[in-house]
Amino acid sequence: MASMATTKRSNLYEWFKTITFYEILVGMKATLSHLLHYRPVTVQYPHEKRTLPDNYRGMLALLRYDDGTEKCVGCDLCEAACPSRVIRVVSAEVPGEPTKRYSKEYYMDMTRCLFCGMCVDACPVDALGMTREFEWAVYDKRQLHLNKQQLLAIGDRSFPVREKRLELQHPNVAFFNVAFKHVPPKPD
């Protein structure tokens, strides 16, 4: 009997809540409180921009040493590492220096790039870098087919502080960068 009375009372309560639009009023209160305590989460994008994290993976770039020489040694490892075949490297000998190679042509088809950063990881001489540029919307898709000069230009404007050219800087591949004439003798 008692339980019946309670269900009856709770039914009455539910009915009262229904006819007074209680649930709707709770919702309306929530929206009104958001109106009164107005704290927008919007970032007014073109006018204000978020600060991007340091490890942001944006546009790819080719880098130079502080003396202005290209880092790339034309080893093709980035091309091999790329999962979506963005990169095409044409490697060639440095004229007059048979032991040294460089990338004669270097192409990136950025329409396909998925910004995984595996080329950067693969590069033995850190010649590739990922910048924080992302505003690369273009009207013509072909403008995203970048050549070596464009990639170097991106690197120049995004990495103003260049790495110092050190011979033998990378023990495993010291072979690539060495200009034997100028090598100071190794200390014993």
Place this chain on the structure above:
Amino acid sequence: MTEFGLRLAISLTQIAAVMGIVVITVLILTLAERKVLGWMQDRMGPMEVGPYGILQPFADAIKLFFKEDIIPAGANKFLFTVAPILCLIPAFIGFAVIPWGPNQTFEINGITVRPFVISDINIGILYILAFASLGAYGIILGGWASNSKYSLLGGLRSAAQIISYELNIGLSIVGVLILSGSLSLVKITDAQAGGFWNWYLFALPAPQIFAFVVYVISSVAETNRVPFDLPEAESELVAGFFTEYSGLRFAFFFLAEYANMVLVSCVAAALFLGGWNAPYPGTIMTLIGLPSLAWVENIMWFAVKTYSFLFLFFWLRATLPRLRYDQLMRFGWKVMLPIALGNIVVTSLAVFFYQQMK
């Protein structure tokens, strides 16, 4: 002849003024809706055009004017063209009987002019209801003439919805009509003078609170607004009955929807909330010795009531999800209709015994 010319000129001036005010209100509403909706959802709303986006309505208007006007293949060209106009005219024509301010007159060359109502016809509210129903034709014809399944479904839904809820609006108003004994909006508003306890929402012998709730819900349904926006449900029907419309024709539908919102708000203010009467007896302007400027205060109160009602529309839109179609119909016929009918019975009995006692 000069008298006729003068009368014509005065009437045309009034019509132009009212039209202008309504169109400006619609412009404000389009911005206000997006802003309020944004604020309620922790967004900013339009911010680009002008400071804080206040020029957005003009940018929208210019865009709509210059958009390509497409008539879909297989559409009934005549009806496709006529439908937006059929929708717009009834929305605007109802404003003719709305009293904006006090029932005062002044004379020019022996002609009596009532500045705050275009025409006080003695069946004012009936006239508004009749034309509001005609607006449904524009929607249905627009949906049918587009030769598109989405438009047709939107038009059909709209037909069913407007018919069901038009009935509830009509019945919820009847209580007020019993209390005031008149169909003229001017007389109804005059009868509510002297403080908010005389407004028909609270007035003895029969406060019309239930009728007001029914009216509010039904008017939201009638103007096809969220949560009753089934005719244009964008997640189901693309845009409902105006899916195929573009450019100026679309602008007409849009204008009609917002003008209808303003109209139902004005009617709600005039019928239930005392129209242009202040919530206290008399006016402050009379108290401080400026009785000739009392109309400013009265018009201000009318605007406040109308705009708070319009704010309620935005508020509901920011809060509530859309009803399912069967829920809409069940709610209209099984809940709203009995409440409205019961309200009529209770009001009639109350008024009858009140008069017996006097």
